[in-house]
Amino acid sequence: MKTNNETGRNYVVIVGVYLLVKTVINMFIGGGFDFGGIIFAVVAAAAMFSGLQYLNIAVAALLAFTVVRNMPYNMTHLPSTAIYLVEAVVDALAVVLLLVHKDVKEHFTNKWNELSELFKK
Secondary structure (H helix, E strand, O other), rough: OOOOOOOHHHHHHHHHHHHHHHHHHHHHHHHHOOHHHHHHHHHHHHHHHOHHHHHHHHHHHHHHHHHHHHHHHHOOOOOHHHHHHHHHHHHHHHHHHHOOOHHHHOOOOEEEEEEHHHHHO
16 A cells, blocks of 8 residues: 555554554453444554545544543543543544654645555555
8 A cells, every 4th residue: 555654654553553452442441342443443543544635633533532522531530540541641642643743644645536546556
């Protein structure tokens, strides 16, 4: 698959793996299977790997929304939610990485109208 920055794509792969691991850990902690969470993690990881424009912003926005939505509950139910606060910090770091890091931003420069060209070497 075509990429405009190999280092940026490697960082994106790390974020994608983190999303999958986070979902699995949350399933163990929560005690139930989260089919929607797994689907989101796989789709987000695959989409980010493509390097299509603005997908970094979309994934970062969803991660940021999750952090903001869950923060009040996690702050008021300490210490039982301490692990979720750690997760929120890692999510925030992933958001910053997706939006600010120059190599990651360069990875997300593939044009949507050139989608078929991405799969050629």
